[in-house]
Amino acid sequence: xxxxxxxxxxxxxxxxxxxxxxxxxxxxxxxxxxxxxxxxxxxxxxxxxxxxxxxxxxxxxxxxxxxxxxxxxxxxxxxxxxxxxxxxxxxxxxxxxxxxxxxxxxxxxxxxxxxxxxxxxxxxxxxxxxxxxxxxxxxxxxxxxxxxxxxxxxxxxxxxxxxxxxxxxxxxxxxxxxxxxxxxxxxxxxxxxxxxxxxxxxxxxxxxxxxxxxxxxxxxxxxxxxxxxxxxxxxxxxxxxxxxxxxxxxxxxxxxxxxxxxxxxxxxxxxxxxxxxxxxxxxxxxxxxxxxxxxxxxxxxxxxxxxxxxxxxxxxxxxxxxxxxxxxxxxxxxxxxxxxxxxxxxxxxxxxxxxxxxxxxxxxxxxxxxxxxxxxxxxxxxxxxxxxxxxxxxxxxxxxxxxxxxxxxxxxxxxxxxxxxxxxxxxxxxxxxxxxxxxxxxxxxxxxxxxxxxxxxxxxxxxxxxxxxxxxxxxxxxxxxxxxxxxxxxxxxxxxxxxxxxxxxxxxxxx
Ligand SMILES: [Zn+2]
Numbered sequence: 001x002x003x004x005x006x007x008x009x010x011x012x013x014x015x016x017x018x019x020x021x022x023x024x025x026x027x028x029x030x031x032x033x034x035x036x037x038x039x040x041x042x043x044x045x046x047x048x049x050x051x052x053x054x055x056x057x058x059x060x061x062x063x064x065x066x067x068x069x070x071x072x073x074x075x076x077x078x079x080x081x082x083x084x085x086x087x088x089x090x091x092x093x094x095x096x097x098x099x100x101x102x103x104x105x106x107x108x109x110x111x112x113x114x115x116x117x118x119x120x121x122x123x124x125x126x127x128x129x130x131x132x133x134x135x136x137x138x139x140x141x142x143x144x145x146x147x148x149x150x151x152x153x154x155x156x157x158x159x160x161x162x163x164x165x166x167x168x169x170x171x172x173x174x175x176x177x178x179x180x181x182x183x184x185x186x187x188x189x190x191x192x193x194x195x196x197x198x199x200x201x202x203x204x205x206x207x208x209x210x211x212x213x214x215x216x217x218x219x220x221x222x223x224x225x226x227x228x229x230x231x232x233x234x235x236x237x238x239x240x241x242x243x244x245x246x247x248x249x250x251x252x253x254x255x256x257x258x259x260x261x262x263x264x265x266x267x268x269x270x271x272x273x274x275x276x277x278x279x280x281x282x283x284x285x286x287x288x289x290x291x292x293x294x295x296x297x298x299x300x301x302x303x304x305x306x307x308x309x310x311x312x313x314x315x316x317x318x319x320x321x322x323x324x325x326x327x328x329x330x331x332x333x334x335x336x337x338x339x340x341x342x343x344x345x346x347x348x349x350x351x352x353x354x355x356x357x358x359x360x361x362x363x364x365x366x367x368x369x370x371x372x373x374x375x376x377x378x379x380x381x382x383x384x385x386x387x388x389x390x391x392x393x394x395x396x397x398x399x400x401x402x403x404x405x406x407x408x409x410x411x412x413x414x415x416x417x418x419x420x421x422x423x424x425x426x427x428x429x430x431x432x433x434x435x436x437x438x439x440x441x442x443x444x445x446x447x448x449x450x451x452x453x454x455x456x457x458x459x460x461x462x463x464x465x466x467x468x469x470x471x472x473x474x475x476x477x478x479x480x481x482x483x484x485x486x487x488x489x490x491x492x493x494x495x496x497x498x499x500x501x502x503x504x505x506x507x508x509x510x511x
Contacts, residue, residue, distance in 0.1 A: 022061030023047055023490065029067030029461060033074065033451040034428035044072060046457045049490040054453055065485055067461045073427045074451045075458035075486060076407050077434040079219070079284055080104050080254055080368035082149070083403065084117065086389045087374055089124040089506070093486050093493045094479040095407040095469070096460035097369075099125040099448060099509065103219040104254040104370070105152065106131030106190025108138070110181040113147035114508055121502065123493035125458070127442075127509030129190040129219055130181025132174070132207060136161045136196050139174035149373060149385060153337030156296035163198035163298070175206060179214075185510040187442055188216040188252075193223040193236070194259070194299050201239070208243040208251065216441045216511070217250035217282075225299050226309050227263035234260075237267050241274045241281055250280040252437065255370050257285040257359035261309075261344050264359050271364055282437050284368040285359040287409050289345030289352055290317075290473065292372045292400035295328070296336020309344070317341040319377060319398050320474050338383040339375050341400050341473065360410065361420050366433040369406035374399045374477075391499055393477055401476040405469025408480035412468050423464065444509050457490035 022045035031042035031054065038054075045053035045061060053059060075098025081088065084100055092100055106129035107113045117126055133152060134145040140161035145151060155161060166174055178189055189211050193199065211218045222236035229235070237253060244251040253259075253271065260267040274281040293299075295316070299309070306312060313328040318340050323331070331338050345352040359365060374386040374397040386397045402409075407430055414421045421429075435449025447456045460483060467482025479499075486494035491505035 021045065021047055021052060022059055024063045024065065024457075024487070025059040025061035026065045026067050026072055026459065026461060026485070027058045029070050029072035031072045031451060032424055032427050034424050034432045035450050036452060037424075038451070039424055042072075044451070044459065046459075046487065046490050049457055051451065051453055051455050051457050051459070054451070065461065067484070069465075070461050070463050070484060071423065072451065072459060072461050074431040074449050074455075075099065075460050075488065076430040077101070077449055078369050078371065078407070079252075079366065079434050079437075080286075081371040083371055083373045084126050084128075085387050086120065086122060087386060087391070087393050088371060088403065089122055090391055090499045091393070091404040091479055092369075092371065093123055093499060094481070094483055095405065096462055096483045096486055097124065097407055098458035098460065098486060098488045098493070099127075100371070101126070101187065101509065102128040102190070103187060103252070104190050104221050105133065105192050106181070106186065106219070107147040108134035108145040108177055108181050109147055109184065110186040111184040114185065114510060116147065118508060121504045122506035123500065123503035124488055124506045125509050126506055127187050129188040130178050130186035131190045131192070132178055133161075133190070133192045133195050135174040135177035135181075136166065136199075138177055139166065139170045140164070145177060150337075153294060156294050156336035162196045165198065165200040166203055171203065175210065178207065179210060182210070182214045182216060186216075187438070187509065187511060189218045191218050191220040194221045194225060195297055197223045197298050199223075204239065205243055205246065208247040208249040211251075212247045212249040217252050217437070219252045219254055221254045222259050225259050226261050227266075228308055233263055234266050234270070237270050241270060241279060244274065244279045244281050248280070250282070250441075253281065253283040254368070255286055255291075256283050256365065257356060258291040258344065258370075260359070262355060264355050268358070268362055268364075275364060282366070283364055284366040286368060286370050286402050286406050287356060287360045287414065288400070288402050288406070289347040289356050290341050290343040290400065292339060292341045292370070292402075294336060295331045295338045295340045300332065311342070311344065315343045317343065317473065318383070335382060339372055343473075357420060360414065365429065366437070367407065367410055367429045368434070369402045371403040371406070372400050374403065391501060392479070395477070397477055399476045401469065401471035401473060404471035404476055404478060405480055408467050408469035408482065411462070411464065411482075416464060416467070442509060442511055457487050459485070459487045461485035
């Protein structure tokens with residue numbers, strides 16, 4: 001009798017607690033948490049901005065989401081996103097991304113950048129690293145850095161900061177600017193080395209020492225590209241790994257796929273060996289055979305550069321069209337800051353696709369989109385960055401499909417259609433791994449990338465049977481479909497499969 005009473009009492013008590021406690025509950029979903037290995041039907045209770053319960057029994061709350069037949073996972077963390085305006089974030093939110101970080105390029109000055117972001121209504125968490133290239137441009141041109149992409153674009157017509165070794169005052173000023181970015185809360189040092197490949201070995205070594213001193217990471221787009229020798233991706237990654245070994249700095253390799261191109265097996269071997277020896281080297285990739293960057297980038301210059309990269313003007317795309325040699329020359333000479341898409345592998349060819357596949361499926365590789373700005377052409381054919389808040393995005397803006405599809409493509413192609421990754425492994429690469437890489441020096445990340453009690457309520461609910469990246473090279477301007485709900489800090493960024501237009505749920509991620 002006594003036992004029955006107490007059992008009844010505890011059921012009453014627990015249902016009373018549930019009724020009162022949760023602001024939002026997500027019931028009946030397949031909850032996947034790669035850190036604990038949980039992959040089962042569970043019911044998730046959210047209180048405020050935190051996950052408050054994960055239960056084997058349905059919960060009740062003020063807002064109830066029925067996730068029957070859907071996957072409930074930690075929101076994805078994009079380490080490599082260049083566009084951090086509301087339009088960029090909505091395209092990311094539609095794929096389940098809850099945190100977008102500008103780590104590869106970074107920005108300067110960092111304090112001013114966070115102040116500007118804080119004034120915007122933004123759905124996703126955001127953060128940035130201190131930009132070495134911005135420091136270099138400022139030091140070589142005797143200017144102050146501006147924390148906007150046009151500072152980098154406008155400098156594309158100048159060669160000194162890209163090709164010259166920094167000495168004396170120039171060197172001191174650029175290092176001081178980077179260090180100031182770290183003291184203002186930057187998430188590490190963005191070393192976009194491929195854009196200023198003329199730097200000296202001592203400079204990269206100094207950056208690594210600075211990162212070690214501040215106990216942060218460097219995020220590097222390595223100095224060289226492709227499989228030729230000397231001065232290919234292999235050499236550039238050896239340089240990076242040497243600096244990690246010599247300084248103890250955490251050093252992250254950005255988009256190993258697009259830097260390695262056809263040499264991905266050799267460069268992944270370097271990463272495996274570095275990691276096997278305990279060096280703090282990490283790596284990311286995106287699931288596409290084309291890149292996107294400014295047409296005046298240093299990688300597209302120098303003696304016989306097309307031959308060296310085994311490419312032609314036909315491989316370059318502006319808007320929805322491929323370029324002729326004359327058009328490419330003209331853009332490089334007159335509008336070097338224009339963003340173009342460069343096709344370096346053909347995903348329709350099985351041999352090329354296998355190179356993309358090995359880069360994103362390797363167990364050490366995290367997924368990061370390298371999402372680029374949305375652009376449009378003005379009346380004079382000049383390409384400008386779209387920073388407005390229209391949704392859907394205006395018909396005439398374009399980007400690389402990865403800006404709207406990288407994470408959804410992993411789930412569609414690699415998990416559902418081709419079975420190259422388990423669901424849990426794909427989620428690990430897109431949420432837990434980036435959180436683990438950052439959490440030792442960015443404490444906020446200890447509560448992200450996990451679907452556990454006490455963690456931040458950054459949660460995606462999606463249908464694995466339908467999730468699809470709709471963005472193509474011909475038309476990148478198509479949001480992904482299949483994400484039903486995205487919570488960021490316990491608030492809705494996506495609800496019933498649609499963007500929440502006034503979502504102000506994003507917060508700064510800052511040291
Ligand atoms: Zn890059």
